[in-house]
Amino acid sequence: MGQEYSHTKTTIPLINDHFLFCPRWRRKVLVGQVESRFKELVSEIxxxxxxxxLAMEVMPDHVHLFLHCLPTDSPSRIMATIKGITSRRLRQEFPHLRQLPCLWTRFFFVSTTGNISSDTICRCVEAQKKRG
Known part of the structure; x- marks a missing residue:
């Protein structure tokens, strides 16, 4: 069995989710201070x-995020939370982002680790910067 979380009296198995999401129209806005602040915000959230x-790689036009979470946390709630808070805060702090009608697309990709190991996904996410 995988790793477990014993935050309460019961033991609950943890889930690993790999998320991929993009700024609206794949604009290359996640650079410099915006990228740094985005990473800080995601870490806080x-x-x-x-x-x-487990792994996070921010490219100018997309984000790979590999999270270890409870099965009670739905992927759509996780994305809504991360996208909502980061969009609001980044647009408050960086005036040039206010020109965009919205920061994120409504869509995202999520894959729960099953057939491939967590180590494999971590290596893939970390290799993103090296690819281009």
């Missing part, structure tokens, strides 16, 4: 929600 970041 994940810590507040007991989601453990």
């Amino acid at each position: 994940c810590a507040q929600n007991d989601w453990l970041i």
Whole structure:
């Protein structure tokens, strides 16, 4: 069996989710200080929600995020939380992002680790920067 979380009296298995999401129209806005601040915000959000970041790679036009979370946390709620908070805060802090009608697309890709190991996904996410 995989890793377990014993936050309460019961033991609950943890889930590993690999998320991929993009800024609207795949604009290359996640660079420089925006990228740094985005990573800080995601780390804060994940810590507040007991989601453990296994790997995170931010490219100018997309994000790979590999999280360790409870099965009670739905992927759509996780994405809504991360996208909602980061969009609001980044647009408040960086005036050039306010020109965009919205920061994120409504869509995202999520894959729960099953047939491939968590180590394999971590290596793939970390290899993103090296590819281009």
